[in-house]
Amino acid sequence: MKAIRRFTVRPVLPDALKPLSDLARNLRWSWQAETRDLFRSVDPERWAAAGGDPVRLLGSVPSARLAELAGDRRFLRRLSAAADDLADYTSGDRWYQSQERSAELPAAIAYFSPEFGITAALPQYSGGLGILAGDHLKAASDLGVPLIGVGLLYRHGYFRQSLSRDGWQQEHYPVLDPHELALAPLTEEDGTPCHVTLALPGGRRLTARIWLARVGRIPLLLLDSDVEENDLGERDVTDRLYGGGSEHRLLQEMLLGIGGVRAVRTYCRLTGHPAPEVFHTNEGHAGFLGLERIAELSDAGLDFDAALEAVRAGTVFTTHTPVPAGIDRFDRELVARHFGPDAELPGIDVHRILHLGMESYAGGEPNLFNMAVMGLRLGQRANGVSLLHGHVSREMFSGLWPGFDAEEVPITSVTNGVHAPTWVAPEVVRLGARQIGAQRAEDAMTVGGSDRWDSVADIADQDIWELRRVLREKLVLEVRTRLRASWRQRGAGTAELGWIDDVLDPDVLTIGFARRVPSYKRLTLMLRDRDRLMELLLHPERPVQIVVAGKAHPADDGGKRLIQELVRFADDPRVRHRIVFLPDYGMAMAQKLYPGCDVWLNNPLRPLEACGTSGMKAALNGCLNLSVLDGWWDEWYQPDFGWAIPTADGAATDDDRRDELEAAALYDLLEHRVAPRFYERGRGGLPDRWIQMVRQTLTHLGPKVLAGRMVREYVERLYAPAARAHRALTPEAARELAAWKARVRGAWSRVTVEHVETSSAADRADRAELGASLGVRVRVGLGELAPDDVEVQVVSGRVDAEDRIADASVVPLKPAGGGEEGRWVYEGPLSLDRAGPFGYTVRILPSHPLLASPTELGLLAVPPEGAGEGAGVLMR
Incomplete structure (x- = not known):
């Protein structure tokens, strides 16, 4: 008999262990090794079974074990130290507070994103956009930047992936119970849950509860429409990330933008948190936030034009897509139906709303409402996510500034970064701490500074090579475990799986390739010449092994066919010990995959990779990049620490010929440059030149690829100027500017x-x-x-x-x-x-x-x- 409802009955923590609850409920544990070690010591087996999730762990520990820990003085000392450390971290001054003229910096910034990849224990992400948003919040926390994160809480997350026997992607949507996650409902002073409500056509209402996650110092507000106040259709608005049809997506984005602003106002009212002076929308999904802020100012007495100027002054818009097809666009009639007197924001003329998003420029679609176009019209400051992507974005949106050369389109770039404490393997951290001290190693990963990374030059070659071997061996064991589980899901019996014990070799050059699977990322470019790939995999002296992972969007059958093609090749008994596909790619897998690879492969169609941060995470672990010159690699590549795959981008080259040429270039690099460099040995029996490339990767790329560097750039180049502009646009100044523009x-x-x-x-x-x-x-x-x-x-x-x-x-x-x-x-x-x-x-x-x-x-x-x-x- 199946239960109609599922929930966890939690044991009551003894008073001495109450700080465990606070530690579990602040997601800083996801990047703080000492806190994770503390939870692991509570019960190692249950910690593993809980997937490294402290909230799940505490819900499963027997009362007898808790009583035992409550009397363990050594454990209590560790618990007290961890609790004190979290208190110091969340309340003490950090980089932001130490800046000269810090009073002129924004009192608060609201950061909106449709997805956040904080930890695998809070699965609210699909890929790079969400992971970037999560790293942005974590780095802001480390630096003391007063961000408020705003997103949606998806009851089914994105999806879990498995494979059928013939290698076809299967999707699963497990239900997430917010009470079993590191979340707490935001409540009014009387304890009742806080809600936001949107008006829908036909007199309907969309209500959402506000959940609060603590990401170190940063509050993250997540809106959840699965509440009793809603009818069935409205309850499903936040069911899945990037699911449903056009109206479903429109309602998600209205809730994120309009409801998100209302949630921020509620949070600030209840907590006394300073009101945001700057609103940052991470991609166009949250663009409707500008309309809500215009409505707020209109209620305060400003006309639409003056309110628009005031809103623009304090808004930052980041675009992540290099192609128009990657932007959410809605039929103008659908948008018009959801605004106006009979729906949301009745005080704003629907035609003014439509004008903000219409593609009213040469080459645009006049009946489509474009969320990125609205983001650019509502944001005085905009940026792409790498130098090359900034150039691509200026070209793509140049129609909004007719007559100007693309170089003068007002879209700058801030190259993405990654949160080192999340992505650097503990073994790498320990080696760095041994070299320069624990505090300097932590500072190197959070604040940055090339002087700290230069110390890598003093680490002995033997230590670097032993580290690389240890990480490779851990990856081999992880792959075998995951591959065995995958084959069991595919229906294989134990007797069929003995070969898995020989999959991969900890002494063989290991290449990683893991990402989402849209066509432009070219998952199967490596299969272009299968005979040649097989020769590389099975080379008698310089073999190569490849670990591949990735998810296709549930509606993307083309991407699923690419996965199936790769899986079928990897199933071949001749090569299955040298190439594997691991299903269900996510943060937990990635944290094991990046450190264990020697080379990170990326072969997108240039210039369609806006940034591509997976290679940054690999680099921070001493992995070398082998990539098309796209995204961040185009900006920072040097032959001292990686390889560039030549592109066949001539105007006369068709798609098929281009792939053939670029695949041949990839094989040549692997055969003649990458593999020989890995396997050659110097006088001491070590691959001296390879180790030197690892050293160069860490010293030259380490300080650049940090999310701390990225967030500092946002503060200095975008947030601070936006705050100054916001303060300058008093109501009278906004009216004057609007009148001047009209004149x-x-x-x-x-x-x-x-x-x-x-x-x-x-x-x-x-x-x-x-x-x-x-x-x-x-x-x-x-x-x-x-x-x-x-x-x-x-x-x-x-x-x-x-x-x-x-x-x-x-x-x-x-x-x-x-x-x-x-x-x-x-x-x-x-x-x-x-x-x-x-x-x-x-x-x-x-x-x-x-x-x-x-x-x-x-x-x-x-x-x-x-x-x-x-x-x-x-x-x-």
Whole structure:
């Protein structure tokens, strides 16, 4: 007989052990080894059975064992030390509080994401976006940055993956009980649970409970629609991560954005936490948060335009996708139905809402509401997640700023990082602590600093190589355990599985490849020439072994076919001891996989990998990267510590030919450079050159790939400027800025560049000397605008064969007279500071002290044909 409800009956902790509950309920244990060791010592077998989850562990320990521990003075001393350490960690000053002029930094930042990968014990993530969000919160906690995380609580998480006998992906959706997770309901002062409510079409309501997770110093608010107040359809809104159709996804994103802001307001009211001055939306899923904040300001007396300016000032938007297909887009009628007088945010004109997300630019789909477009229109500051991705994003969204070169689109980049204490193996940490001390090793992983990482140069070659061998051996044992469990799920009997005892070899070069399985990541590129791959795997002197893992989206049959193709190859008795596919890739597996691999493989279609942080996690464990120059690897690759797979990206190369060429390049690298380097031995019997590459990986990449470095960049380059802009946009300033923008937009059609001339005869001869200076004189028409409303610029630089200016320098010109009938003269010098083909042009942009960028309005005036003496200057 099946139970209609399942819950855990927990033993009552003796008073002496009460701190165990606090330690279990703060997710800092997931990256704090001493606390995990403490819980392991409670009952090692039950700790393993609980999957390393303290909450589950405490729900299973017999009362007799708890009574025994309550009388164990040594255990109580360890418990007291762990509790004191957590108290110091959560209350003491850290990097953020020690900054000069720290009072000018944001009092609080609200960080919204559709998924958070904190720990396998809280499975609320699908892949890189969620893991990045989790690492962002952990690094912010380590640095003392006052973040509030906001997300949804999915009762089925993403999904658990297994394989059928023939290698087809199977999905399972175990139900998660919030009471069995490291969560607590946010409650009012009288103890009643806190809720947020959204209005839906037809008079329906969507209600969600607010759950609170503690991520070190950071509160994480998760909204859960599975509550009695909802009808069945509304209860299922937060059923699965990235599940359901368009309306289901729209409701999830409305709840995340609008409900999330309301949850933040509730949390701050109840706890006294400072209200956020900056709102950061991690990808476009939470973009509706800006609408809720506009509604708040409208209720306080601002009109829509002024409220929009105030909201934009304090909003940061991060885009993670390099392709339009990766962005959530909704039919405009679906969006319109969920807003307005009969639904949510009735005080805002639906047409104003639609305008924020419509693709109203050349090449856009006029009937689609684009969440990333709304994110960019609602956020004054935006960024991609690597230098290359920033460039790709500026190209992709350039239609929002017509007339500007893509390089001037106001999207910067902050390259992602990873949280070292989460991803670095304990063995690596211990070796570092032995070398530089435990505190300096911890600082190296959290705050960063190349001086701490430089000490890796002093670690003996023998110690590094022994460490690599230990980690490889642990991975081999882990793979065999997981592979045996997978085959049992596939229906194999014990008698069939003896071969698993010989799978992988702790002395063989081990390559890892693990990620989500969309087509662009090319899971099966390694299978392009199966005979050649087989030769590499079975080489008599320099064999290679490969560990592969990954999940395809449940609706992606193409991705499932790729997995099946790989699994069927790995099932071949000739190679199954050298290549394995491990199902159910997640954080717990990843933490074992990264350290044990010698090489981390990544072969996406360039430039479709926005960042690709798995290679960063591997690098922090001394694993070398073998990757296409995409994402972060394009930015930081050096031949001293890895290999770049050449790309066949010529315009005349079709997809099939491209894959063939790039697979051949991959095989060549493995056969002729990677494997020989691993197996060659120096005089001392060690692979000296390989060890040197490991050392270079740690010293050069270590400080760069840290989430602490990433979060510091967000604070300095985005959060702090956004907070200053937020404070400057008082209600009166917001009204003034909105009125100024309306006036400029209305008058811009009459802004013109009428004539351009220079004072140098050499210019007219199309020749000039390097180091010379030209005087530029421009006559402009400003119509109803004044010089204070605009900036007139001369833009110069090298020119290509089509006279396009590259690597441009911008110099503002100064008013030099005029004013009759709106005509003005501007003048200024142009320095000829570069040899070779050189050109210049003149343009007019709006200018206001409260603009974050002169390109913000997307308005531009340039000379018409024949307005000047010529655009090119040739120099020698």
